[in-house]
Amino acid sequence: MNGGRRIAVGVTGASGAIYAARTIAALLEQGCHLELVFSDYGKRLLLDELGPDARVERLADLLGTRYGPGISNGSFVIHSNKDLGATLASGSHRCESMVIVPCSMKTLAGVALGLSRSLIERAADVMLKEKRRLVLVPRETPMSLPALRHQVAAAEAGAMILPAMPAFYQKPQTIDDLADFIAGKILNALGFEQQLFPAWKGE
Ligand SMILES: Cc1cc2nc3c(=O)[nH]c(=O)nc-3n(C[C@H](O)[C@H](O)[C@H](O)COP(=O)(O)O)c2cc1C
Numbered sequence: 447m448n449g450g451r452r453i454a455v456g457v458t459g460a461s462g463a464i465y466a467a468r469t470i471a472a473l474l475e476q477g478c479h480l481e482l483v484f485s486d487y488g489k490r491l492l493l494d495e496l497g498p499d500a501r502v503e504r505l506a507d508l509l510g511t512r513y514g515p516g517i518s519n520g521s522f523v524i525h526s527n528k529d530l531g532a533t534l535a536s537g538s539h540r541c542e543s544m545v546i547v548p549c550s551m552k553t554l555a556g557v558a559l560g561l562s563r564s565l566i567e568r569a570a571d572v573m574l575k576e577k578r579r580l581v582l583v584p585r586e587t588p589m590s591l592p593a594l595r596h597q598v599a600a601a602e603a604g605a606m607i608l609p610a611m612p613a614f615y616q617k618p619q620t621i622d623d624l625a626d627f628i629a630g631k632i633l634n635a636l637g638f639e640q641q642l643f644p645a646w647k648g649e
Pocket residue numbers: 457458459460461485486487488491494549550551552553585586587
């Protein structure tokens with residue numbers, strides 16, 4: 447258990463809402479306190495991809511139904527993406543790390559260029575300026591040259607680029623297995639031990 451760790455999760459409008467749901471659930475199972483921010487298109491993709499019950503206002507019900515009671519090990523608050531006065535917007539707020547999953551090319555650009563137009567972008571900028579862990583999970587294919595350059599710029603600024611690229615060596619059987627793989631990688635990047643997918647044993 448990594449009880450009590452305070453972590454920010456931004457959810458933007460790239461495809462892959464299941465990655466967001468699985469990551470949030472897994473961090474809650476670890477006993478974290480999460481500060482969640484959904485962009486407008488992040489909310490839309492939750493509905494489009496996870497169904498009509500996947501409303502942010504009913505997030506605990508959605509996660510409990512999909513992933514079970516372990517999510518009540520942790521807690522979360524949801525901030526408005528428009529609220530640039532939220533605690534997350536300040537470096538003095540002790541939120542230790544952040545993941546943006548999935549991360550749209552638009553938000554990637556905003557983070558890479560330090561635009562801070564929304565709370566997600568501002569909180570990411572805070573992570574970079576305070577030298578805290580920032581994990582970006584971009585999803586787009588193919589990628590434009592600006593998108594590639596923005597990933598380099600974000601990596602140079604200190605972010606970890608963790609593309610939503612599930613592997614197949616662990617022999618996934620379901621879509622949930624693919625989401626578990628990406629969520630497991632994110633948890634590893636944030637310093638957690640996790641059992642969401644079997645470790646490669648070199649065979
Ligand atoms: C159904 C749908 C799927 C999308 N998939 C992606 C995607 O995979 N990657 C991406 O960068 N943008 C994708 N977009 C476009 C973004 O949602 C759009 O650029 C939006 O402005 C992103 O804003 P946000 O970063 O504030 O969420 C998608 C949009 C829709 C409606």
